[in-house]
Structure formats: C-alpha cells, structure tokens
Amino acid sequence: xxxxxxxxxxxxxxxxxxxxxxxxxxxxxxxxxxxxxxxxxxxxxxxxxxxxxxxxxxxxxxxxxxxxxxxxxxxxxxxxxxxxxxxxxxxxxxxxxxxxxxxxxxxxxxxxxxxxxxxxxxxxxxxxxxxxxxxxxxxxxxxxxxxxxxxxxxxxxxxxxxxxxxxxxxxxxxxxxxxxxxxxxxxxxxxxxxxxxxxxxxxxxxxxxxxxxxxxxxxxxxxxxxxxxxxxxxxxxxxxxxxxxxxxxxxxxxxxxxxxxxxxxxxxxxxxxxxxxxxxxxxxxxx
Amino acid sequence: xxxxxxxxxxxxxxxxxxxxxxxxxxxxxxxxxxxxxxxxxxxxxxxxxxxxxxxxxxxxxxxxxxxxxxxxxxxxxxxxxxxxxxxxxxxxxxxxxxxxxxxxxxxxxxxxxxxxxxxxxxxxxxxxxxxxxxxxxxxxxxxxxxxxxxxxxxxxxxxxxxxxxxxxxxxxxxxxxxxxxxxxxxxxxxxxxxxxxxxxxxxxxxxxxxxxxxxxxxxxxxxxxx
Amino acid sequence: xxxxxxxxxxxxxxxxxxxxxxxxxxxxxxxxxxxxxxxxxxxxxxxxxxxxxxxxxxxxxxxxxxxxxxxxxxxxxxxxxxxxxxxxxxxxxxxxxxxxxxxxxxxxxxxxxxxxxxxxxxxxxxxxxxxxxxxxxxxxxxxxxxxxxxxxxxxxxxxxxxxxxxxxxxxxxxxxxxxxxxxxxxxxxxxxxxxxxxxxxxxxxxxxxxxxxxxxxxxxxxxxxxxxxxxx
Numbered sequence: 093x094x095x096x097x098x099x100x101x102x103x104x105x106x107x108x109x110x111x112x113x114x115x116x117x118x119x120x121x122x123x124x125x126x127x128x129x130x131x132x133x134x135x136x137x138x139x140x141x142x143x144x145x146x147x148x149x150x151x152x153x154x155x156x157x158x159x160x161x162x163x164x165x166x167x168x169x170x171x172x173x174x175x176x177x178x179x180x181x182x183x184x185x186x187x188x189x190x191x192x193x194x195x196x197x198x199x200x201x202x203x204x205x206x207x208x209x210x211x212x213x214x215x216x217x218x219x220x221x222x223x224x225x226x227x228x229x230x231x232x233x234x235x236x237x238x239x240x241x242x243x244x245x246x247x248x249x250x251x252x253x254x255x256x257x258x259x260x261x262x263x264x265x266x267x268x269x270x271x272x273x274x275x276x277x278x279x280x281x282x283x284x285x286x287x288x289x290x291x292x293x294x295x296x297x298x299x300x301x302x303x304x305x306x307x308x309x310x311x312x313x314x315x316x317x318x319x320x321x322x323x324x325x326x327x328x329x330x331x332x333x334x335x336x337x338x339x340x341x342x343x344x345x346x347x348x349x350x351x352x353x354x355x356x357x358x359x360x361x362x363x364x365x366x367x368x369x370x371x372x373x374x375x376x377x378x379x
Numbered sequence: 380x381x382x383x384x385x386x387x388x389x390x391x392x393x394x395x396x397x398x399x400x401x402x403x404x405x406x407x408x409x410x411x412x413x414x415x416x417x418x419x420x421x422x423x424x425x426x427x428x429x430x431x432x433x434x435x436x437x438x439x440x441x442x443x444x445x446x447x448x449x450x451x452x453x454x455x456x457x458x459x460x461x462x463x464x465x466x467x468x469x470x471x472x473x474x475x476x477x478x479x480x481x482x483x484x485x486x487x488x489x490x491x492x493x494x495x496x497x498x499x500x501x502x503x504x505x506x507x508x509x510x511x512x513x514x515x516x517x518x519x520x521x522x523x524x525x526x527x528x529x530x531x532x533x534x535x536x537x538x539x540x541x542x543x544x545x546x547x548x549x550x551x552x553x554x555x556x557x558x559x560x561x562x563x564x565x566x567x568x569x570x571x572x573x574x575x576x577x578x579x580x581x582x583x584x585x586x587x588x589x590x591x592x593x594x595x596x597x598x599x600x601x602x603x604x605x
Numbered sequence: 606x607x608x609x610x611x612x613x614x615x616x617x618x619x620x621x622x623x624x625x626x627x628x629x630x631x632x633x634x635x636x637x638x639x640x641x642x643x644x645x646x647x648x649x650x651x652x653x654x655x656x657x658x659x660x661x662x663x664x665x666x667x668x669x670x671x672x673x674x675x676x677x678x679x680x681x682x683x684x685x686x687x688x689x690x691x692x693x694x695x696x697x698x699x700x701x702x703x704x705x706x707x708x709x710x711x712x713x714x715x716x717x718x719x720x721x722x723x724x725x726x727x728x729x730x731x732x733x734x735x736x737x738x739x740x741x742x743x744x745x746x747x748x749x750x751x752x753x754x755x756x757x758x759x760x761x762x763x764x765x766x767x768x769x770x771x772x773x774x775x776x777x778x779x780x781x782x783x784x785x786x787x788x789x790x791x792x793x794x795x796x797x798x799x800x801x802x803x804x805x806x807x808x809x810x811x812x813x814x815x816x817x818x819x820x821x822x823x824x825x826x827x828x829x830x831x832x833x834x835x836x837x
Contacts (some may be wrong), residue, residue, distance in 0.1 A: 113644055183642030185725055188784055202445045202460040209818045218446065218459035312639040319641070320614045323814030330784065331429040333405075333422050345424050345470055349440050349460035353426075372773075389796045394821060395802060398792040431792070434821040437831065443817055455830075505751055508793040565786065580755040587751060 099123055099367035102264055103149065103156040103166045105299040106285040108181045110135065121291040123367065152301055153181040154287060167233075167263030171283045171303050178313065182300040182318040185290075188370035189329040190335035191266045191290040194298055196356055197325050198268045198286045199260050201241050202349045208325050210244050217242040220349035227359060234262040234359050236352040247354065250275035261354055264288060265365035274305050282306075287309070293368045294335040298322060336370040343370070382485035382492045383540050384559035384571050387503035391416075391484060396440065400429035400563050401486045406475060407431040408484060411438040415451050416485040418477035424470060439453060483571060493498060495544040497557050500575040504556075505587045510595050511601035513543070513560035513568040519597050520545060520558070525589040527551055533589055552582055566601075606634045607684070611654065611662035613640040615725075617718060617775035619661040620813045621673050622680070625771050628809035629684045641726055674707045677768040689765050702762040706769035709745070713776040716742050721776070738789045739780070743797065746777065750796035759803050766807060774804050775780045779815045 107114060127141040138326040139146040139157045146157045150165055171177065187194060191219040197203075197282055202220050204213025223239040239258040243250075255287050259271040259281070266288040271281040290296050300318050309317075338344055339361050346354050362370060385399035385408060388463070396409040397419060405421040407430040415438065420433050420573055428444040439448040441475050448457035455470035477486045478494075482503050485494045509516060514531070523535040531551060538555070539546035541604075545558040555575035572590060610626075612619045617729050634778055638660055639645040647658045655662045657671035663679075670676050681691035692699035695741045716739040723735070724729045749761065778801055780789040791798045804810065805819050813820045 108642060110643065113642065128490075181642070183726075186727055203497075205459065206443060206446045206818075206820065210819070215459070215820075215823060216462075219462055220460040230718040310637065312645065315639050315642075316614045316637050320814050324613055326725075327432075327781070327817065328428060328814055330781075331432060332427040332444075333428060333429065338427075344426055347425075347458060347461060386795055390799060392799075392802075395799075397795075397798060398790075432817055434817075436821055441820070443653065468833070506795050508788075510788065559669075567788075583755045584752055587748065587755075591748060 093364050094122065095366035095369070096366065098364045099265070099290070100159045101164050102160075102266070103151075103158045103163055103206060104266070104289050105154040105156050106139070106289055107137075107155040108183070109150050109153050110297075120289070121296075122157065123290055124292050125159065127157070129155070129157075132166055142255070152285070153179055154299055154301065163320075164264075167231075167267065169269065169283065169285070169303070174303070176308075177283075177305060178311075178314070180302040180304065180314050180318070182302065182315045184299055185319070185326065186291075186295075186297045187326045187329050188295050188335075189332065190294055190336045191288040191296040192331055192360065192368040193332055194288050194296055195262065195268045195286065196337060196353050197329055198270070199236070199262070199352045200350070200354060201239060201258070202207045202243060203328070204243070207328055208243070208321055212243050212245075212321070213241060214244050222348065223351065225351045225355045227355065231263070232363070234352070234355050236259070236260040236355070239352075260354055262359070265360055265363070265367075266296075276307070277305055280305055286337050287296075290368060296368075323340055334370055336368055338370045339366065340370070340372060382487040382494045383543065383561055384483045384494075385418075385569075386484050386506055386559060386571065387477045387573075388482050388484055389503060390506065396431055396433055396435060398429070398488060400477065402488055402562075404475075404488060404563060405429070405431075406486060407433070407440070408477065408486060409433075409435060409440050411435060411440075411451055413438060414478060416477050417451055417453070417485065418475040419449075419453055419474040420475075422472075424472065430472070431496040444503050481557075482573060491582050495541045495559075497544060497546070498555075498575060500576055501557055502576070502578040502583075503588070504572045504578065504583050505570075505590055507570045507572065507590050507594060508563075508567065509570060509597060510567050511597050512566050513562050513570075515601055516568060516570065516593070516597050517545060517560065518591065519600065520547060523593055523596070525592040527589075528585060533585070549586075552585060554578065554582070556586065607631050607665075609634045609636060609664040611636050611638050611646075611651070611660060611664070613638055613646070613660050615814060616660055617721070617779055617813075618659075618673050618714060620775045621771055622661050622663060622676055623813070624774070624811060625677055625690075625768070628771075629806060631680070631684050637662060654746065655768050657813055659720065665678060674710065674768075674772060677707070677772055681768050690768050690771075692762075692767070696833050699762065703718045703767045703769045706749075706761040706767075707772050709742075710769070710772035710776075712738075712742050713746075713773055717776040717780050717783065720787070720789070721779055724783045736783075736787050736789070739783070743777070743780065743789060743794055746773065747794040754796060759800070759808065765783045766804065770800075774801070775813070775816075777801070778804075 125141050127139050130138050139148050148157045205215050205218045225236045226233050237259045243256045244253045256273045261269040268286045271282045274280050274282045285301045287299040288296050383401045393410050393414045394412045399406045399408050407421040408416050408418045421429050423442040428442050431499045433440050439450050441448045446459040450456045453472040453474045453508045455466040456465055475486050475488050480494050481501055521537045527533045530553050533549055533551040536548045538548050547556045556574045559571040610633050645658045655671045663670045663676045720735050720739050723730045758764050760766045783789050805809050
C-alpha cells in the first residue's frame, strides 16, 4: 500500500470543538488536500474537500476528519472519561516539518536540558538511564515505560525539582500520548498528548491537549506552559534536515537514549505509515 | 574550483558560530574559544539538526538539540545522554577547508582551492546581502554612479576582475574597493566589500551608503527583468 | 512586588518587560492571559483593565500602561540609577537617539511580529507585503548597526545598551520563527547577528521560546569533551 493510501485511513484533528473564534468557513489542508470546515448555526460541522464530504467526529475536545469512507477507529484514551480531570486543548501551532518529526520529538527526552532548559531538564542532569520499549501487539502501539528524568519544573503545578517518570504511547502514526508523574498526587498520572494534523509531508499543525489533576493553576497558566514547551521544540523541528523523517537507519545515528524513536521508525516502516518519511538514503541536503 | 569568501574575520569572534552557503551547500563556520576556525556540513548526524544554531564550549561546538559536542577535528567528543560513553570515532561531521586571508574567511569544498590574489592591508567595510545574483550585480558595477554627501557623485571604475572578485577604483574617495562575491540560494548573493588601505569611519559610511544605492539599483532592475 | 504584568509567554512584546525586569533584578507579579487560542486579552474583563485590548499591560497603584516603550522608560527611570538604560536629562541628544530607536521597535512589531503570528497561528495578513516590509526593517537595522560599528559602538544608541536595544531585540531575535526562505534569517545580517550575541551576553539575560539559550555561558568545571582525552 503506498504511504498516502495508508495515511488516508486515519483520523486527523483540524479544530477545537465549540471554538467561538472559528470562522463559519475555515479553510485548511490535510494530506496535501485543501478542505473547508463549515460550522452551522446549530453548532454542527461538515467538511468539504473538492466537492467531496469527509466524515467528522468529536473526541478529546477536538474535531477530527478523514478522507476515508471506512477509516480505522480513532484510538481510545480512557483517562478522557475521568471527569474530575481538567481537560485543556492548548490551541493549534503550525510548524514546517514532517508530522513524523513532530511526533518523534515529543517522544524524545535527551533534549530536555538543552531545549527546555531549567524546566524539563538542566545540566548536568543529562544522563538518560535505560528504559523499556515494546510494541503492544494487540493494539499495535509503541509503548515506552520506566522513562525517568530529573526535572527542575516538571509541570505548572510543580514547586521543586523531582525525578519524573514517563510512559509514552504511540497509538497511531501521527499521535503521541505521554503519561507522567503528577507533581501533586502520587496515585494518578497526568496525560499530555500531541495530536498532529499533516498539511503536507513537510508541513504540519500540532494540537496539544492535556487531561490533568492540577487544581491550582489557571487555565491560562496551563495552556501557556504547554505552548511554551512546544514553541521551544518548534525551533528545533524547523531546523532539522532532511525535513522528512529518515526511515533508513543508516541516515541518522541513534544511541541507547533513542530507543523509543528507533522503535517508532521501525514500527512506521512495518506498518507502511510512511507519509512524511524518507525511505531511501538521498542526498540529505535535498531533503 | 575557487574558494568562497563568506564574511570578514572580525565579524566572527572567538566562541561564536555563523552559517554560510558555499556553492549551494549549507555550511556552519565557527571559532573555538582559542580562535581556531572550522567549516563543516551544517548538520548534526544524530537527528539532522542544523549546527549553526549550536553553541561553543571550550574547543567544541555543541549541537543545540541534544548537546552532542564535536571537537575541532569534527569528531564527536561527548554525548550528554551517555556521559561515560566515549563516542565512536565514526560519529563525525563532513569538513570543508577554511582559512583566513586579507581579513576574509574563505571556505572551499575542494582540497586545494586558493583565494584570489588581492592586495594586502585592506580594511573590511560591509557585507551586504542582495536579492539578485552576483553576476547581475557585477554587470551593474562598471560605471555605477552614486550621489556623495557633498552633492557630487562617486563613480565606480572596474580595474580588475577574477572569478568572484572585482577591484573597483573610486576616485572621489581616493580609494579602491575590493568586492568579494558570494552566491546564495534563490538568486541572492552577499557582497563583501573592503577598502584599500586605512579607511576612517566617515569614508566607510559613504561607501556603505553607496553600496545600499547599488543594491536598490540592482534589485529594481532585477525585479523588472524577472 | 514592584508592579503587576499581564503577560503571555509567547509574546515578544511581553518579553521586553520580562527581560528588562530580569536584567534590573526587579520582582513583579505575573498574571498569565491566554492570548491563543481564546484571545482573552480582548475579553470584556481584560478590556476593563486596559481598553487597548493588547498585551502586555503594566499596572501599579498609580498607573496602567499599555505601550511597551512607556513601560521600558518607566522601569529605567524607577529602577536604574546608572543612567545607562535611559540617558540622563543633561544629555538630550542621547535621549533623542534612544527615542528614535524605541520608535523603530514599533515597526518591528508591526512587520516581523505580524509575520510571526501568521507563521505560528495562521492569523490572516497580506503576507507578501508584510514580508517585504520585514526585510526593509531588518535592512535598516543592519545598516545602522554597521555604521555604529564604524565608530566602535555595539548598541543602537551608543557604546552601552539602552532600552532601545531591549525594545528592538525580541522580534529581531525571533525573525527565524517566520520560516526559511523569506530573507529574514540572521545569516543574511552579520551586524544583527553580532548584536544579538551582545544582548544575549548581558548579565541577567533570559530567553523566551524561539530564542535559543546561551548554554555556552554556563559554568562547567571541565569541558565535557575533554573527559576522554587522558585515554587518548
């Protein structure tokens, strides 16, 4: 199956549910196709692309669409039904990079001391201790567990540095979910996600979302924290070459700290989920 | 194959990094803390991050993404995620040759490239970025006229030309100007302009403003023709 | 707490005040306002605080300010005894130069600032026009900084930094956020590139997302790359 056919089978986020600032006709792109999201007076929505209607659903505070008549079901996030959590859609940010690069960056921790300095990591606490990565065969997802890192300010609610433990879950090629130690409670985990809308193979929009147990911070503070983290990553994402994610292991050099990204790249290849990937060693400058 | 002038020596201080384009290639040019100059492919082999956003520590250039440190021999020396791991020799960056002469930083992707023969004792004046090709600018240089602050005109007379280099006499300011051309992607270029001999602030200002006039003229014509 | 700042972490204008406060060592109360996605700075509640409907807003018991140039001026007068950040009254020429480049900072917000918002959040703009105007603004700054360097002056209004430098710095430093290929990258402007290094080296400098930290300035006992030398 060619990459575009595989990509068409998934759902993609394109808007926040009930966003009062969204115009009646909102134009965007998915998988290289121009689409228009129409919001009717009663709040219902429809998506039109080149005369064709695309299916839409609402999930996790976002509107999702797909070009497929028979798409794969959207992945589930059980924590989304825990109503005592605070649900925070953080707003879209556009970034000129492959959607796969955006996901892979979300899964990486070795960059914390350098990119999210004094927030998610700081020198000299740069070591990445071994962690576990598996493929959940039933759900066909990449899972990384026991990922530990010392963080000066792990979340808006954190008052001091702690060793945070993370679990990463990649439930579909362009979405990633992070479960992390909640700074204020040790019986639950905070959930942070990155939903990625692929405009083209080298251009995407990210829709970060959170389901948290933070009772103290204002909504503005929580949104701002997540946006701040993503904007720091954006500076990296727009400066990686080649733009598309190299799947050929010879093109980039991983270390043991990169187990999740290695597993992610291999899993993408196995699934033919190569929209946004570079599958053969080309002159990287052309990427 | 010629060397490409990418900027003036005195605009790249110790422990600083800049980006340059050399024959269409994206190059990181940097100085270690002790002043050693290096020019490499502008890409960290770990996850492809541009090294020109990196930072210098001691004699190493570190990548901004994961902090991988590279020594002046372009080999990886330190990987912060694995502080006790001695990085394998194979992790290294492709190097270009670079050297400094006549107050200019020269970079080449060929082994034995030489800088053009230009005079000694020059004073760097301005590196000007122009939105048209170097060849287009060269064609405009000959006989170019610009108003001088005293209401007169300064006139350019081309007196020497080599690949990527022109010497221009400017009788009004009693000095020669040396133009080093550097092609950039998308039909743009850099002009690195030096003056012959000493050149005090007032003269530099006149030259700098004359160059801006040159740029306006070149870009207007280029815009009309394309 | 010397003042209250209504702030947004991703705003270059808000960053001017956060940066100056850090350099001056001044404590303030920060209230986050959600600029995106909900545009709370234009909510009825915020318009009661400041009818301008913009960020940042600086508030004390005596005043509410909505223009960053005014905020920087007030902070310099109130907290800086040295007369460096805003020249003393016996030097009106120096003050005029600072005002000139403070005024120019408004051009940068209106051009590069707008291009950046469009690049991040797809706010509607006349992109070609704004990009061209951004290049014109950067070239003007490059020409001025180059001419300053002819007289060994590293900053906009002289040999020392002033509030004009802080006002112009954010959107210039963030011009890369607009994206590649528009002519706004710093590698096109060597004088600007060096000026950015100078500002980032000032004591008390803090970064914001889009502006890389100066990791090179952190103290390290050994160059970590040297740790394997003995084995070699």
